Amino acid sequence: MMAWFVEARDPYTGGHLWRVSRYARLLGEEIGLPAADVARVSLGGFLHDLGKIGIPDAVLRKSSALDESEYNVIRTHPDLGWRMLSGHPLADLVKEAVYSHHERPDGKGYPRGLRAGEIHLDARIVGVCDAFDAMTSSRPYRAGMSRGQALAIIQSQSGSQFDAELARQFIELGRRGLLDHVMGHSDDGIPLQECPVCGPTLVIKRGQQPGQHIYCRNCGGEFALESADDTAKLVARPTGRVGSSQQLLPDADHELIRKVVVETASNITIALTMLGDGQMLDRQA
Ligand SMILES: [Fe+2]
Missing domain, CATH: 1.10.3210.10 (Hypothetical protein af1432)
Structure with missing residues (x-):
């Protein structure tokens, strides 16, 4: 911790x-x-x-x-x-x-x-x-x-x-x-995802599901998680919104x-x- x-x-x-x-x-x-x-x-x-x-x-x-x-x-x-x-x-x-x-x-x-x-x-x-x-x-x-x-x-x-x-x-x-x-x-088997503005800064936690949102901790950009076509992995798609201060709070994994x-x-x-x-x-x- x-x-x-x-x-x-x-x-x-x-x-x-x-x-x-x-x-x-x-x-x-x-x-x-x-x-x-x-x-x-x-x-x-x-x-x-x-x-x-x-x-x-x-x-x-x-x-x-x-x-x-x-x-x-x-x-x-x-x-x-x-x-x-x-x-x-x-x-x-x-x-x-x-x-x-x-x-x-x-x-x-x-x-x-x-x-x-x-x-x-x-x-x-x-x-x-x-x-x-x-x-x-x-x-x-x-x-x-x-x-x-x-x-x-x-x-x-x-x-x-x-x-x-x-x-x-x-x-x-x-x-x-x-x-x-x-x-x-x-984390094991979980690659960082790419923020188009900031690079690979998006962290997905194990157990997160399609439809959930994650945020770039650098620019605040919001991303929706989707299932990738060819794997069980999730990919982050930009929503065009910026997270609120509450949504941008860091979270412990x-x-x-x-x-x-x-x-x-x-x-x-x-x-x-x-x-x-x-x-x-x-x-x-
Ligand atoms: Fe150091």
Whole structure:
């Protein structure tokens, strides 16, 4: 639920948290992590940008280049996310993904400027996945890159911005087409739909039916869901209307959140250990 506050806050990033979580799971499995570690890094991917809820709109939603002082504001989000989470009894599970996902092996990352060997694996995994999703996602002011372009950039920054071995394995996953079912999607089997004004920004929730309306969170345009001719999938057709302020309220996708929690909770045994720890229980109290 806390992760979803970020989706509610920033309409440009529909499905970003889910995709980063999915990519992190795929990369974790690819490098042979045990199931508990895969679950933890996938949860970290879901929560990594939590601190963005504290970034002012003027910076978070600015469509042109940020100046140095604005960039300094953006750079506070890992620290802010960790401060907000740190009182939670299970916060340590996602600490590294939240606090260190913008650290870089060459020491030019933030907030601490850690170097290669000092950056936790979870943060290095989420760092690659987050960057790939940012590059391949469309924003109102620019179209997303192709898979090949984004992978080429990861290759070119391997060892400097990205962990070299993780970059190699992620590129390999991409070349084998194993990221394609996540790219441009907001849930398993549910591709983002295209707003003619803003690009692929329309999120359909599982269980939505033909005839229901959805709205572009960027321009407010209304779309009616229809069954596609050749598949069971839904497509969004513009109605020409703009949603009311009530209709444009963000909504949490409770079913997707529940799915993410169930997938991870069933594999994370450390949670029980932590809850049994006297110190953690004190903090909880
Ligand atoms: Fe971030």
